[in-house]
Amino acid sequence: GQSLEQPSEVTAVEGAIVQINCTYQTSGFYGLSWYQQHDGGAPTFLSYNALDGLEETGRFSSFLSRSDSYGYLLLQELQMKDSASYFCAVRDRFNQGGKLIFGQGTELSVKP
Amino acid sequence: GAGVSQSPSNKVTEKGKDVELRCDPISGHTALYWYRQSLGQGLEFLIYFQGNSAPDKSGLPSDRFSAERTGGSVSTLTIQRTQQEDSAVYLCASSLEGVQETQYFGPGTRLLVL
Numbered sequence: 001g002q003s004l005e006q007p008s009e010v011t012a013v014e015g016a017i018v019q020i021n022c023t024y025q026t027s028g029f030y031g032l033s034w035y036q037q038h039d040g041g042a043p044t045f046l047s048y049n050a051l052d053g054l055e056e057t058g059r060f061s062s063f064l065s066r067s068d069s070y071g072y073l074l075l076q077e078l079q080m081k082d083s084a085s086y087f088c089a090v091r092d093r094f095n096q097g098g099k100l101i102f103g104q105g106t107e108l109s110v111k112p
Numbered sequence: 113g114a115g116v117s118q119s120p121s122n123k124v125t126e127k128g129k130d131v132e133l134r135c136d137p138i139s140g141h142t143a144l145y146w147y148r149q150s151l152g153q154g155l156e157f158l159i160y161f162q163g164n165s166a167p168d169k170s171g172l173p174s175d176r177f178s179a180e181r182t183g184g185s186v187s188t189l190t191i192q193r194t195q196q197e198d199s200a201v202y203l204c205a206s207s208l209e210g211v212q213e214t215q216y217f218g219p220g221t222r223l224l225v226l
Contacts, residue, residue: 033213042203042217043155087154091213099145099168100212104154 004103006088011109012078020073020106022088030091032064032071033100038084046073046086075108083110114138116218118204124224125194133189133221137206144187145215146179147203155203161187163209194225 004024012018022032031050035043047055049064049071061074075082085105092101117136125131137144146158157171161181172178176194181187191198201222205215 031213042219043205043215044217045214048213089213099157099160100215101157102147102155 006103006106009107013111016078017076020086022071024069024090026092033089034073035087036084078110080110118218118221122222130192133202135187135204141206142209143207145205146189149201196225199225
């Protein structure tokens with residue numbers, strides 16, 4: 001089976017940098033995705049890492065270490081609008097169709 | 113359409129009644145997924161359709177839950193004899209074939225079973 005662990009809550013101030021960690025266990029790892037969900041809204045795709053290293057998209061970056069079964073989402077120059085829940089998700093090659101399994105989410109609160 | 117649409121946006125029903133939730137995926141997306149999200153919780157996978165292949169129903173919590181996808185497009189999730197614990201937001205997502213990592217979600221249907 002699969003399991004993912006991420007912190008339940010993170011608080012940071014506007015302009016700061018925050019890192020949201022995700023550790024996973026799968027029987028056949030394929031890749032790690034990150035999604036953002038504002039309160040009452042739908043999840044939206046942020047990034048995907050299949051290979052080790054850092055992927056940068058504007059203020060957001062995502063990192064993966066396959067050997068450590070670990071990844072993180074890095075948010076820079078935090079803005080109030082970044083307050084949301086962030087979910088990591090893994091795709092397991094041994095699951096039929098490689099469906100995504102989501103973590104429980106990290107609620108990020110950005111304070112002024 | 114421009115995005116994934118779901119209807120109704122809200123549904124209140126009485127315990128024991130059946131409900132049908134509808135999802136219209138993005139045009140051209142062959143993969144369609146249903147998830148359930150309880151308040152403050154993560155996304156619980158329910159069912160996955162990919163093209164003409166047999167659906168992956170491994171996430172359906174009981175035989176009261178079923179889903180179909182007609183013509184490779186619109187999907188309906190049916191919950192029979194609803195229970196109070198079925199109250200949640202039901203989210204539908206779609207993706208291109210082979211790109212399950214990038215899913216596009218609809219706004220969800222908020223189901224409340226009284």
